[in-house]
Amino acid sequence: MNFALFVQYALSGITVGSVYAIVAIGFNIIYCTTGIINFAQGEFLIVGAMTAISLAQVAPLPVAILGAVLITTALGAVVELVFIRQVRNASVLRLIIITIGLSILMREAMLHIWDEQVRSLPYFTGTEVSTVTILGAHISPQVLWVLGVSAVIVTALTLFFRYTTTGRAMRACADNRMAARLCGVNDRWMVTLSFMLSAGIGALAGCVVSPITQTQYDMGAPLAIKGFTVAILGGMGNSMAAVAAGLFLGLLEAFVVSVLPSSYKEVAAIVVLLLILVLRPSGLFASRDASALRAA
Amino acid sequence: MGSALLETRHLHRSFGGVHAVKDVSMKVRTGTIKAVIGPNGAGKTTLFNLIAGTTTPQRGEVLFRDKPITTWKPHAIAAMGIARTFQTTKLFPHMTVQENVMVGRHPRTHSGFLAGMLNLPCTWREDRETQTRATEILADLGLASYACETASNLSFGRQRLVEFARALATEPALLLLDEPAAGLNIYETQELSRLILRIRDRGVTCLIVEHDMSLVMDISDEVLVLDQGQKIAEGPPAQIQRDPDVIRIYLGDDHA
Amino acid sequence: MMRLRIYYPVLAVAALVVVLHIVLAASGNTYYMTQITMSAYYALVVIGLCLLMGYAGQISLGHAGFFAIGGYTVAVLTTCNLTSVRETPAIGLLRSLGLLVQWQDLYGREILSFQPWLAFLAAMLLTVLIALVIGLPVIRLKGHYLAMATLGFGLIIYRTVLGAKTFGQADGISNVPAFGLVGSLQVNGRAPFRVQNYYIAWVAVLAAMVLSLNLIHSRVGRALRSIHQSEEAAHSLGIDTYRYKLATFILSALFAAVGGALLTHYNGSIGPSEATVIKSVRYVAIVAVGGMDNLWGAMIMGVLLNFLSLRGVFGSFDDAVFGAILIGVMIFAPQGLLRVPRLRAVTSLLPRRSHG
Numbered sequence: 029m030n031f032a033l034f035v036q037y038a039l040s041g042i043t044v045g046s047v048y049a050i051v052a053i054g055f056n057i058i059y060c061t062t063g064i065i066n067f068a069q070g071e072f073l074i075v076g077a078m079t080a081i082s083l084a085q086v087a088p089l090p091v092a093i094l095g096a097v098l099i100t101t102a103l104g105a106v107v108e109l110v111f112i113r114q115v116r117n118a119s120v121l122r123l124i125i126i127t128i129g130l131s132i133l134m135r136e137a138m139l140h141i142w143d144e145q146v147r148s149l150p151y152f153t154g155t156e157v158s159t160v161t162i163l164g165a166h167i168s169p170q171v172l173w174v175l176g177v178s179a180v181i182v183t184a185l186t187l188f189f190r191y192t193t194t195g196r197a198m199r200a201c202a203d204n205r206m207a208a209r210l211c212g213v214n215d216r217w218m219v220t221l222s223f224m225l226s227a228g229i230g231a232l233a234g235c236v237v238s239p240i241t242q243t244q245y246d247m248g249a250p251l252a253i254k255g256f257t258v259a260i261l262g263g264m265g266n267s268m269a270a271v272a273a274g275l276f277l278g279l280l281e282a283f284v285v286s287v288l289p290s291s292y293k294e295v296a297a298i299v300v301l302l303l304i305l306v307l308r309p310s311g312l313f314a315s316r317d318a319s320a321l322r323a324a
Numbered sequence: 325m326g327s328a329l330l331e332t333r334h335l336h337r338s339f340g341g342v343h344a345v346k347d348v349s350m351k352v353r354t355g356t357i358k359a360v361i362g363p364n365g366a367g368k369t370t371l372f373n374l375i376a377g378t379t380t381p382q383r384g385e386v387l388f389r390d391k392p393i394t395t396w397k398p399h400a401i402a403a404m405g406i407a408r409t410f411q412t413t414k415l416f417p418h419m420t421v422q423e424n425v426m427v428g429r430h431p432r433t434h435s436g437f438l439a440g441m442l443n444l445p446c447t448w449r450e451d452r453e454t455q456t457r458a459t460e461i462l463a464d465l466g467l468a469s470y471a472c473e474t475a476s477n478l479s480f481g482r483q484r485l486v487e488f489a490r491a492l493a494t495e496p497a498l499l500l501l502d503e504p505a506a507g508l509n510i511y512e513t514q515e516l517s518r519l520i521l522r523i524r525d526r527g528v529t530c531l532i533v534e535h536d537m538s539l540v541m542d543i544s545d546e547v548l549v550l551d552q553g554q555k556i557a558e559g560p561p562a563q564i565q566r567d568p569d570v571i572r573i574y575l576g577d578d579h580a
Numbered sequence: 581m582m583r584l585r586i587y588y589p590v591l592a593v594a595a596l597v598v599v600l601h602i603v604l605a606a607s608g609n610t611y612y613m614t615q616i617t618m619s620a621y622y623a624l625v626v627i628g629l630c631l632l633m634g635y636a637g638q639i640s641l642g643h644a645g646f647f648a649i650g651g652y653t654v655a656v657l658t659t660c661n662l663t664s665v666r667e668t669p670a671i672g673l674l675r676s677l678g679l680l681v682q683w684q685d686l687y688g689r690e691i692l693s694f695q696p697w698l699a700f701l702a703a704m705l706l707t708v709l710i711a712l713v714i715g716l717p718v719i720r721l722k723g724h725y726l727a728m729a730t731l732g733f734g735l736i737i738y739r740t741v742l743g744a745k746t747f748g749q750a751d752g753i754s755n756v757p758a759f760g761l762v763g764s765l766q767v768n769g770r771a772p773f774r775v776q777n778y779y780i781a782w783v784a785v786l787a788a789m790v791l792s793l794n795l796i797h798s799r800v801g802r803a804l805r806s807i808h809q810s811e812e813a814a815h816s817l818g819i820d821t822y823r824y825k826l827a828t829f830i831l832s833a834l835f836a837a838v839g840g841a842l843l844t845h846y847n848g849s850i851g852p853s854e855a856t857v858i859k860s861v862r863y864v865a866i867v868a869v870g871g872m873d874n875l876w877g878a879m880i881m882g883v884l885l886n887f888l889s890l891r892g893v894f895g896s897f898d899d900a901v902f903g904a905i906l907i908g909v910m911i912f913a914p915q916g917l918l919r920v921p922r923l924r925a926v927t928s929l930l931p932r933r934s935h936g
Binding site for chain 3: 431454
Binding site: 065 | 641724868
C-alpha cells in the first residue's frame with residue numbers, strides 16, 4: 029500500500045469514525061442523565077438527514093439543515109415526553125426495551141414516509157467529483173465538512189457542559205439525580221433536554237455525512253450498534269474518550285475493508301463490541317472497577 | 325464446645341481509600357453464640373460479607389473447620405454449611421412463604437435440569453421431603469399459618485422470621501445473622517433471643533452482628549468489638565462491658 | 581405424581597387443537613392449517629425465551645440467531661450434494677454407516693446428502709456449542725450490556741448467513757427435503773401432509789410446554805425464580821446463579837434451534853430474514869405481552885401473533901406493530917396483557933401461577 033492510499037483509507041476511517049463518535053456522545057448524554065441506553069439513537073441521524081433532504085427540495089441547503097436539526101430536536105423532546113417520562117418507577121431495562129420499540133417504530137415510520145430508496149443531501153461545497161488533495165490523497169471536500177462539524181460539536185458540547193449553568197446542571201443530574209433535585213435542578217427537564225441535545229447533534233451529524241454514505245431508512249440500527257461500541261470502548265459517559273474510540277473504530281473498519289470483503293465490515297465492529305463487553309466493560313480508558321457492570 | 329468452627333486471620337479489605345476491615349483475626353467456637361458489635365461504619369457487615377464470600381479480602385484468610393474458604397463463592401460457602409441473613413431482608417417477594425423456605429433446601433437436594441424437565445420419579449420423593457421439611461421449619465417458628473401467603477405481604481417482623489426459616493432450611497453448621505433485631509420491638513426481640521438460643525441448643529453455631537445491647541448481653545457466649553475496621557476487644561460479655569476501650573468508643577473519653 | 585393439575589391445560593389445548601381441525605375441515609378452510617403449523621414452530625422459540633427472560637431474568641436480543649443456526653444447519657447438511665465425491669473413502673465410510681441418503685430433488689437431480697435425523701442432531705449439537713461459547717462470557721453481564729451483547733451475536737449470525745455462499749446469501753437455501761420421523765410421519769410442507777404436520781407441530785409445542793412446566797415446578801425452577809427475584813439471596817442459599825443462568829440460556833437456545841430446524845424442513849427452505857434483529861425483537865415482544873414469566877401466555881401469544889402476521893393482517897406495518905406492542909406493554913402492562921385486571925375473567929380459565 030503506498031502512502032497516498034494509506035492516507036485515503038486513514039481519512040476515510042477518521043471521517044466515519046467521527047460520525048460514530050458523535051453517535052456515541054449522543055448515547056453518553058442520555059446515559060449519563062438517565063442511565064438509559066437509547067437504542068433509537070441511530071434513528072435520530074437518519075431522521076435528520078431524511079428531513080433535510082426533503083426540506084432541501086424547497087429551501088436553500090443551510091435552511092434545510094437547520095430546519096431538519098430543529099425538527100429532530102423537537103422529535104427528541106416528544107419521544108422523551110410521550111414515552112420515557114410516562115413510565116413510572118421503571119427499571120432501566122424496561123426503559124431500554126421501550127427505546128428498542130421506539131427505534132423500530134421510527135424506522136417503520138421513515139419507511140412509510142420516505143420509502144426504501146437511497147437518497148442523499150447534495151454536497152455542501154462542490155459536487156461529487158470535486159476533490160481536495162491532502163498529503164497526496166484525493167478526498168472529497170465533504171470529508172473536511174464532516175471533520176469540521178464534528179470538531180465544532182464536540183467543542184461546543186464541552187464548553188456547554190463545563191461553563192454554562194444548564195450544562196453543569198445536567199452534569200449534576202448525571203452524577204446524583206436526587207442531590208441535584210434537592211439543589212433546585214429541574215431534573216425532569218434535564219432528561220428532556222438530554223434527549224433533545226442527543227437528537228439535535230445526531231441530526232446534524234446525519235446531515236453532514238449524508239452525501240458521503242448516502243441515507244436509507246434502515247441505516248439507524250447499524251449506526252447505533254457502532255456508536256454503542258464506541259461509547260463502551262471509551263467508557264460509558266466519557267465523551268472525550270468516545271472521540272478517540274470513535275476514530276479508532278473508524279480506522280479499524282477502514283483497514284479491515286482493505287483486506288476482507290465489505291460485508292465483514294460490520295462484523296469487525298461487533299467483534300470489538302463483544303470483546304470489550306467481555307474483557308473490559310468499563311472501557312479502555314477507565315479504571316478496572318468494572319464490578320458495577322457485572323452481575324453477582 | 326472447644327474447637328474453632330470458623331476462623332479469620334488478619335483479614336483486610338478496603339474500598340477506595342477506606343479500610344473497612346483491618347487486620348481482623350478472630351475465632352468462633354463450635355456450639356457458641358458470638359456477637360460482633362461496634363459503632364456504625366465499624367466494618368461489621370463487611371466482615372460478614374468476607375466470611376460469606378460476597379466480598380474477597382485483599383489480605384488474610386477465612387477458615388471453616390480448618391479449611392481455607394477465603395476465595396470461595398457464596399453458593400459454595402452456603403453448600404459447605406454457612407448460612408446468612410441480610411441486614412435488609414432479601415426474601416423472594418413474589419413467592420409464597422413456603423416456597424421461600426423450600427428454596428433454602430437447595431443445598432441439601434440434588435435434582436437437576438434433566439430430572440426436572442422429565443419429572444423423573446427420583447424427584448418426587450425429594451420434592452415431597454423438601455415440602456415436609458419446609459412445613460416443619462415454618463411450624464417450628466410459628467409461621468405455619470402464613471405458609472401460603474405471598475412473602476411481600478407479611479409484616480416486617482414476620483418477613484425477618486421467614487428469612488430466618490429459609491436460612492435454617494439449609495441445615496447450616498454456622499449461621500450468620502446480620503442485625504436480626506433491627507426494627508423489632510422489645511417483645512419481638514425477646515422472642516428472637518429465645519429462638520437463637522433454641523437454635524444454638526440444636527447445635528447451630530451463631531455469629532451475630534447486632535446493635536441491640538440487651539440481646540447481645542443476654543445470649544452471647546462471646547463478644548467481638550470492632551471500631552473503624554479493627555478489633556478492639558474480644559471476650560465474654562461481662563468482660564467486654566467493663567473494657568475501658570470499648571466504653572470509650574461508644575461513650576467517649578469522659579466515661580472511660 | 582404431584583401437581584397433576586398443571587397438566588390440565590395441556591389436555592385442554594390438545595382438545596382445542598383437535599376441535600380446531602374439525603372446524604377447519606368442516607368449513608373447507610384447511611389451508612389455514614399451514615400458517616397455524618408455522619406459527620406453532622415460532623412459538624417454540626417464544627417458549628424457550630420465556631424461560632430465559634421470565635424465569636432466569638436474562639434478556640436476549642439475538643434469539644433469532646439460534647433459530648437460524650438450527651434451520652441453516654439442517655438445510656446445509658440435507659442439501660449439500662456429495663454425489664461428486666461419493667467414491668472417496670470418507671464419504672464411502674459415511675455411506676456404509678447409513679448416515680447418508682440418496683434422493684431426487686424437485687428438478688430430478690440426484691442428491692447425496694446427510695440423513696435428516698443426523699442433520700437435526702448436528703444442528704442441536706452446534707447450537708449447544710455456540711450457546712455455550714457465547715453464554716460463558718456474556719451471561720455475566722448485567723441488563724443492557726447483556727442486551728447489547730446478544731444483539732451483537734444475532735447480528736453476527738445474520739451477517740454470516742447473508743454474506744457466505746454456503747448459506748445461499750440473500751436467497752437462503754431451498755429444496756430442503758422432508759424430515760422423516762417415524763413410519764410414514766414426516767415433517768413436510770406439501771399439501772398431502774398438511775394435517776399430519778399440523779399435529780406434529782402441536783405435539784412439538786405441547787411437548788415443549790410439558791418439559792417447561794415440569795422444569796418451573798421443579799427444584800431448578802424454584803432456583804431460577806429465586807435468582808430472578810433476588811439474586812444475592814439465591815446465591816447465599818447455595819444456588820450457583822451463573823451456572824443456572826448459563827444452562828437456561830443454552831436450553832432456550834435449543835428450543836429456538838428445534839423450531840428453526842423443524843420449520844425449515846416444513847417450509848423446505850430458509851432465508852436470512854429469519855435471523856434479523858427485527859425477528860429477535862419480535863420474540864421479545866411476544867414474551868413481554870404474554871407476561872414475562874407466563875408460559876401459557878407466551879405460547880398463546882406466540883401462536884396468535886405469528887399467525888396474524890403470517891396472514892398479513894398487519895399489512896406493511898408488520899414490524900411496526902411488534903414495535904408498538906413492545907412499547908405498549910412496557911409502558912402500560914409490564915406484567916403482560918394477560919394479567920391486566922380487565923382480562924382476569926379470561927385468564928381465570930388458565931392455570932394460575934401456583935407453583936407447589
